[in-house]
Structures are given as structure tokens and as C-alpha cells.
Amino acid sequence: MGKRKSRDDDSICSAIGKTICSEIKKRSRSYKSKLRSCTSPPQPNRRPDFIWFEEDIWTEIAKYLDGKSVVMLGSSCRWFRRSILEQDSVWKFACLRDLQIPRFRQQQLSFKWSQLYASAFDGSHSYLFRQQDKHIEWMRIGAFFFDSSAGLLTEKLSLLPTLPRGDSVEEILQTTGSCILSNIKTGIWIADLHFVGCHVCKLDTCEGATQTLDARHVELFLTEGYKSGSWDYKEIGSYQIRKHTDVATGAIFDIKHLKDRTSTEVFDLKTWAAKPNSDYWQPKARIACHGVAVNTNLEQNEGILVKYHAMRAGEEDDSEVVSIRISQELL
Numbered sequence: 001m002g003k004r005k006s007r008d009d010d011s012i013c014s015a016i017g018k019t020i021c022s023e024i025k026k027r028s029r030s031y032k033s034k035l036r037s038c039t040s041p042p043q044p045n046r047r048p049d050f051i052w053f054e055e056d057i058w059t060e061i062a063k064y065l066d067g068k069s070v071v072m073l074g075s076s077c078r079w080f081r082r083s084i085l086e087q088d089s090v091w092k093f094a095c096l097r098d099l100q101i102p103r104f105r106q107q108q109l110s111f112k113w114s115q116l117y118a119s120a121f122d123g124s125h126s127y128l129f130r131q132q133d134k135h136i137e138w139m140r141i142g143a144f145f146f147d148s149s150a151g152l153l154t155e156k157l158s159l160l161p162t163l164p165r166g167d168s169v170e171e172i173l174q175t176t177g178s179c180i181l182s183n184i185k186t187g188i189w190i191a192d193l194h195f196v197g198c199h200v201c202k203l204d205t206c207e208g209a210t211q212t213l214d215a216r217h218v219e220l221f222l223t224e225g226y227k228s229g230s231w232d233y234k235e236i237g238s239y240q241i242r243k244h245t246d247v248a249t250g251a252i253f254d255i256k257h258l259k260d261r262t263s264t265e266v267f268d269l270k271t272w273a274a275k276p277n278s279d280y281w282q283p284k285a286r287i288a289c290h291g292v293a294v295n296t297n298l299e300q301n302e303g304i305l306v307k308y309h310a311m312r313a314g315e316e317d318d319s320e321v322v323s324i325r326i327s328q329e330l331l
Contacts, residue, residue: 055083058080058083058084059083059084059087059089059090062084062087062090063090063093063094063097065094066094066098067091067094067098067117067118067121070084070085070090070091070094071085073085074086088112088113088114089113091112091113091114091116091117092113094113094117095113095116095117095120098117098120098121099120099142099143099188099190099218100142100143100287101143101145101188107186107187109187109219110219110222110223111219111222115222116218116219116222119218119221119222120190120218124221125138125192125194125214126192126194126214126216126323127194127196129226129227129229130229130232131196134196134197135194135195135196135197136194136195136196136197136209137194137195138192138193138194138195139192139193139283139285140190140191140192141191141192141193141285141287141292141294142190142191142285142287142292143188143189143190143191143218143287144188144189144191144215144254144287144288144289144290144291144292145187145188145189145254145289145290146184146185146186146187146189146254146290147186147254147256147257147290148184148186148254148255148256148257149182149183149184149185149186149320150180150181150182150184150254150255150256151180151181151184151252151253151254151255151321151324152164152178152179152180152181152251152252152253152254152255152258153178153179153180153181153236153251153252153308153324153326154176154177154178154179154250154251154253155177155178155239155248155249155250155251155306155326155328156176156177156178156249157249157251157266157267157268157269157293157295158267163180163255163258164176164178164179164180170237173237173238173239173308174239177239177241177306179236179237179308180255181236181308181310181321181324183318183319183320183321184320184321184324185217185313185320185321185322187217187218187219188217188218189215189216189217189218190215190216190217190218191213191214191215191252191285191287191292192214192215193211193212193213193214193283193285193294194211194212194214195209195210195211195212196209196210196212196327197209197210198210198329209329210327210328210329211248211250211283211294211296211327211328211329212325212326212327212328213250213251213252213292213294213325213326213327214323214324214325215252215292215323215324215325216311216322216323216324217322217323219322220311220322220323223313223322225313225314226311226322230315231311231312231313231314231322232311233309233310233311233323233325234309234310234311234312235307235308235309236308236309236310237307237308238305238306238307238308239305239306239307239308240303240304240305240306240331241303241304241306242302242303242331243302243303244300244301244302244303245298245301245303245304246276246277246297246298247273247276247295247296247297247298248295248296248298248304248328249269249273249293249294249295249296250293250294250306250326250328251266251291251292251293251294251326252291252292252293252324252326253266253290253291254290254291256290257289257290257291260288260289260290262288262289262290262291263288263289263290263291265286265288266286266288266291266292266293269295272284272286272295273286273295274295274297276297277297278297280297281296281297281299282296283295283296284296298330301330301331302330302331303330303331304328304329304330304331305328305329305330305331306326306327306328307325307326307327307328308324308325308326309324309325309326309327310323310324310325311323311324
């Protein structure tokens with residue numbers, strides 16, 4: 001049995017309760033006097049250190065992506081499509097970077113850089129549009145720049161490059177194996193090396209092949225005249241070597257920069273070409289700021305036939321040259 005509470009106990013509990021209530025009221029009044037709104041001047045909103053959708057930042061990031069990755073990024077949302085995929089500056093940087101153009105002098109272009117990038121890196125080459133049945137294989141050499149409208153086409157490289165002289169193209173070809181081509185469209189040119197089947201006979205068993213150095217203006221594949229087939233290659237001249245030759249060489253240079261250091265390095269075959277009479281039969285190529293060259297060792301032969309072709313942007317003889325070919329086949 002528990003003890004029964006007395007009246008004194010009830011009075012004590014009542015006194016304690018009153019004391020607690022009084023203390024709570026005092027503290028409540030104290031808190032109300034301290035909780036006041038801030039009277040200091042408003043602080044400006046601080047900008048975060050990194051914003052995910054910062055256009056300048058993503059433009060710089062896109063410069064480190066290849067074309068396929070840029071398309072994937074631009075397809076992820078509308079903001080990236082507007083800020084990255086549709087920004088021609090991004091495609092210009094990617095095009096010059098992937099073509100490895102060392103320096104570029106700004107010029108008027110007829111197409112967007114995104115279109116130029118697609119035509120240069122979608123796997124297209126000139127034989128996809130013409131003579132596709134004869135085409136065997138190809139390789140991309142690189143890109144160079146025509147700063148002037150005159151070019152040197154040659155199958156001979158020496159340490160002392162000189163301009164050929166003569167009264168006619170045929171005379172120059174027969175004496176020097178070179179020719180000068182004028183009215184070339186200035187700008188970026190892309191160079192490829194092709195191997196094409198024999199065009200003399202139509203036998204499937206023929207193993208004859210032609211080595212062709214093909215150079216074209218970067219805008220060529222986008223022009224209507226080329227796509228419609230109204231522009232075609234015309235032979236400038238030909239040159240025969242009627243004896244055994246160790247190598248097949250072809251080169252294209254901007255005459256204005258023929259004496260530049262990078263061009264003279266291409267003329268020095270010992271620094272980049274395979275040694276003659278060696279067992280190395282694969283073609284080798286060298287690209288410079290204003291020129292390109294290829295060199296291939298040959299087996300025992302009776303000579304080679306060298307042909308120079310040019311494509312002009314129109315039917316007139318004074319139309320701009322937009323593509324050049326130097327082809328070599330064994331006799």
C-alpha cells in the first residue's frame with residue numbers, strides 16, 4: 001500500500017507548478033525581445049563559381065571534341081544544339097585542327113564550316129563520283145594552302161627547286177618533267193593518294209595500277225557544278241620516261257612559297273622518302289604548308305607515263321582550277 005498524499009504535498013506541488021509557469025513566461029518574453037528582423041542593407045546575390053550552361057565554357061570544351069562527339073553533344077538538348085552544334089566557330093576550329101592547317105589567312109568562303117567539315121571527313125573522295133569501278137584504295141595525306149594562284153606540278157624533286165622554262169607546256173614537260181599551272185583557286189586544298197585499276201584494257205585479270213596524287217579545293221565536293229558532273233578533268237600534258245626508273249614521284253607546290261623552309265624540306269627526298277632499291281614498296285607522302293609530295297619505290301620496269309590533269313570551275317579555259325591530278329603508270 002502506498003502512502004496517502006497529505007495536504008502539504010498538494011500545496012508543494014502547486015507552488016512548484018506556479019514557479020515553472022512563471023519562469024516559462026519570463027523566458028518567452030525574453031525571446032520575443034531578441035527575435036527581430038535584420039536591418040542591415042541587402043547583400044547582392046552571389047554568382048556561383050560554376051554555371052553548367054555557360055556558353056563560353058562549353059565552346060572551349062567543344063574545341064577538344066571530334067566531329068562525331070560535337071554532333072552527339074549538340075543532339076542532347078536544345079541549348080547544346082543552339083550553343084554548340086549551330087556555332088560555326090566550333091566547326092571552323094575542328095576543321096582547321098583535324099586538317100592540320102598550321103596557319104590560316106581568313107578568306108571569303110561560300111559554305112559553312114560545318115559543311116566543309118562534313119565533306120572533308122565523311123569518307124568521300126573524288127573517285128566516289130567518277131570512275132568508281134576502277135578505284136582500288138586510297139589514303140588521306142593532309143591539307144595545304146594555296147596563297148597564290150600559280151602552282152608547280154612536277155615528278156622530279158631536287159635539293160635546289162627551280163621554275164621550269166620553255167615556250168610551251170609540252171616543251172617544258174619533255175625537258176623538265178614539270179609544268180606551271182595558273183589561275184588556281186586560292187585557299188585550303190586537301191590531298192589524297194589513290195590507286196586505280198588499269199584504264200587501258202578492260203580485263204578483270206589485269207594487275208596494272210595507276211598511282212594518282214589528287215588535290216582539290218576544300219569546297220569542291222559541295223559545289224553544284226561538281227556534283228552535277230558538268231565539271232570534269234582535262235589533261236594538261238603528259239611525260240614519258242622510257243627506261244627503268246626506281247621511284248614514282250609527284251608533287252604540287254604554291255610557286256609563291258617555293259623557297260620556303262617547309263617547301264624545301266619536301267624537295268629533300270632523303271629526309272622522308274624510302275631508300276631506292278630497298279624492299280619497302282609502300283608509298284610515302286610529305287605535306288607542307290604550301291605543298292604536297294608522294295614517293296613510291298618501283299620494281300623492275302621499262303619506264304613510266306606521267307599525266308597531269310586539272311579540273312576548272314566552268315567550261316572556259318580561264319576558269320579557276322579547283323582540282324589537280326598527277327597520275328603515274330608503268331609502261
